[in-house]
Amino acid sequence: MVVCFVSDSYPLTQPFGGMAIYTETAARAMSARGHQVHVVVGWRGESCDREDGRVKVHYRTVRWLPLIGSILPGLGESLGLAKVIRGLDQKYHFDLVEFPNFEGHGLAFQMFQSTPVVVRLHTSMVESVEVQQRRPTIGERYMMWAERQSARRAQGVVTHSISHRDRLGRVYGLPNIRLIRHGIQIPADRPRVGSRLSVLTIGHLSERKGGATLLAAIVRVLEQVPDVTFVIVGATGEEPVVRSFRESYPEIQHSRIVFRRFVSEEDLNALYAASTIYVSASVYESFGLTFVEAMARGIPVVACAVSAMTEIIRHDATGLLVPPGDPEAFSSAIVRLLGDAELRERLGRQGRRECLEKYTADRMGAEIEAWYGEVLSKRGA
Numbered sequence: 001m002v003v004c005f006v007s008d009s010y011p012l013t014q015p016f017g018g019m020a021i022y023t024e025t026a027a028r029a030m031s032a033r034g035h036q037v038h039v040v041v042g043w044r045g046e047s048c049d050r051e052d053g054r055v056k057v058h059y060r061t062v063r064w065l066p067l068i069g070s071i072l073p074g075l076g077e078s079l080g081l082a083k084v085i086r087g088l089d090q091k092y093h094f095d096l097v098e099f100p101n102f103e104g105h106g107l108a109f110q111m112f113q114s115t116p117v118v119v120r121l122h123t124s125m126v127e128s129v130e131v132q133q134r135r136p137t138i139g140e141r142y143m144m145w146a147e148r149q150s151a152r153r154a155q156g157v158v159t160h161s162i163s164h165r166d167r168l169g170r171v172y173g174l175p176n177i178r179l180i181r182h183g184i185q186i187p188a189d190r191p192r193v194g195s196r197l198s199v200l201t202i203g204h205l206s207e208r209k210g211g212a213t214l215l216a217a218i219v220r221v222l223e224q225v226p227d228v229t230f231v232i233v234g235a236t237g238e239e240p241v242v243r244s245f246r247e248s249y250p251e252i253q254h255s256r257i258v259f260r261r262f263v264s265e266e267d268l269n270a271l272y273a274a275s276t277i278y279v280s281a282s283v284y285e286s287f288g289l290t291f292v293e294a295m296a297r298g299i300p301v302v303a304c305a306v307s308a309m310t311e312i313i314r315h316d317a318t319g320l321l322v323p324p325g326d327p328e329a330f331s332s333a334i335v336r337l338l339g340d341a342e343l344r345e346r347l348g349r350q351g352r353r354e355c356l357e358k359y360t361a362d363r364m365g366a367e368i369e370a371w372y373g374e375v376l377s378k379r380g381a
Contacts, residue, residue: 001372002036004088004097006081006105010041010057012050015262018289019100019122022182026098027055029183029365038092042081042105060084072142074103082108089115096372099154104146110153116379118372119151121159121168121177123286131208131284148172156375161308164286178371182289183364186296186356187269197228197338200275200299202268202290203282205235205242210281210304213327215245217281220331222256225338231271233260272297277337277344279303283324288312292359295319295351300344302333318351 007023009016023039031037031054039055042062050057062080069076085097086109096116099106101124110117125143129136136144151157151172158178159165165177199221205211218230235242237259246252263271272278278294279302287308291301295312301319303309313319320337322329337344 001095001376002038002092003030003372004038004040004085004092004094006040006042006085006097006099008042008100008102010039010052011265012052012057013045013059014264019102021289022120024052025182025184025361026364026368028053029361030368031055033365033369035369036092038088038094040081040085040088042077042084058084058088071139073139074105074143074146077103078105078108078146081105082112085109086113089113095376099150101147101151103143104150107146107150107153110150116155116375117153118156118158118375119154121151121157121164121286123284124168126171127167127284127286128208155379156371158371160287161311163308163311180364180367180371181359182287182292183359183361184289184292184296184355185361186359189298189352197225197276198274199228199230199334199338200233200271200278200294201230201280202233203280205232205239208282208284210283210325211239211241213281213325213330214279215241216327217331217334218257219249219252220327221334221338222252224335228276228338229256229258231258231260231275233263233268233271235259236261272299275299277302277334279330279334281324281330282309285309291319292355295348296355296359298348298352300337300347300351302330302337316347318347318354320347
C-alpha cells in the first residue's frame with residue numbers, strides 16, 4: 001500500500017504533541033511492514049521534504065486565510081491541505097489517506113477527491129467544550145460541525161479507547177468506529193538514573209489538563225516532602241495560573257518547580273529516566289499516551305479516575321487513580337508513592353509488563369494494516 005498520514009506536526013521538528021507522536025509511530029510501523037509511507041505536515045514554515053528512515057515527510061506551507069480563519073477556524077487549513085495533498089497524490093498515487101479529526105482538516109479533500117480517506121478521532125471540539133462546561137463560540141460550532149462531517153464522510157473511522165469510541169459514536173451517529181489502541185516503541189528495560197525524588201508531568205496547564213489542581217497539589221506535597229522536584233513539560237511558567245500560584249505561595253522555591261516548554265526526544269527520554277513517578281491531573285483524555293510512555297519505562301503513575309485513563313491504568317496495580325479536581329486526593333497519592341519505594345517498584349514493574357502486552361508499535365502497525373486492507377476491499381467491492 002501507498003499510504004499518507006496527515007498531522008499538525010512531526011517529531012523531526014519542534015514543537016510537537018501527542019498527535020505527532022502517534023503519527024510518527026504509526027508511519028514507522030507501517031513502513032516496517034513494507035508499505036510506502038508519506039506524512040504531510042501543514043505548517044507555517046518553509047516547504048521542504050525530509051526523511052525519517054523510509055518514511056517521507058512533506059512539510060508544506062498551508063495557505064492560511066486569516067479573515068475566514070477568524071470566523072471559521074480550520075477552514076483555511078482544510079482548503080490548503082486539500083490542494084497540497086491533491087498534488088502529492090497525483091505524484092505518488094496514494095491508496096489511502098488518514099486524517100485526524102482535528103478541526104475537520106480533511107473535509108475539503110474529502111469533498112473534492114476520490115482517494116479513500118480514513119479519520120482517526122483524537123480529542124474533539126465537542127469534548128473540549130463539554131469538559132469546560134461552557135457554550136461554544138461560533139468558530140467552535142463550525143469546528144464541531146466540520147469534525148462530524150469529516151468523520152461521517154470517511155470510508156473508515158478509528159479511535160484508541162472504548163470510552164472515546166462510545167462517546168463519539170453517539171455524538172456522530174457512527175456505530176462502527178474501529179478500536180485500535182495507540183502503541184509505542186517500548187524502550188529497553190534500563191535502570192532509571194538519579195536518586196533524587198522527581199515528579200514529571202507533560203501537558204499544558206489548561207483547565208482540561210487540570211493545571212490548577214496540579215499546582216494546588218504541589219503545595220501540599222512540598223509541605224510533606226520538601227526535597228522533591230516537579231518537572232512540568234509543555235508549560236512556560238508564565239501562564240496566568242502559574243503567576244497566580246507564585247503570588248499566592250512566594251515561599252515556594254522556584255527550583256522545586258521546573259518548567260520546560262519544549263524538549264527534544266532525547267531530552268524527554270532523559271527526563272523520564274530521572275523521574276520517580278509520573279502524574280497528570282487531566283480531567284479528560286481520549287487516550288493518555290504519556291501514561292503509556294511512563295509505564296513502559298517502569299514508572300508508576302497517578303491520574304484521575306475518568307475517561308480513557310481508567311482503561312490504561314489499573315488502580316493499585318499499575319498506578320493510582322484519584323477523583324478529578326481534588327488536590328487533596330491527588331497530593332496524597334503522590335506523597336504515598338514518594339514515600340514507598342516498594343510500592344513504586346511493584347506498580348512500575350506491572351505497568352511495564354502490561355505495556356509489553358497491549359501497547360507495542362508492532363501490534364498497532366499490524367492492526368492498522370489489517371484495517372486499511374478491510375477499508376480498501378470494501379471500497380473496491
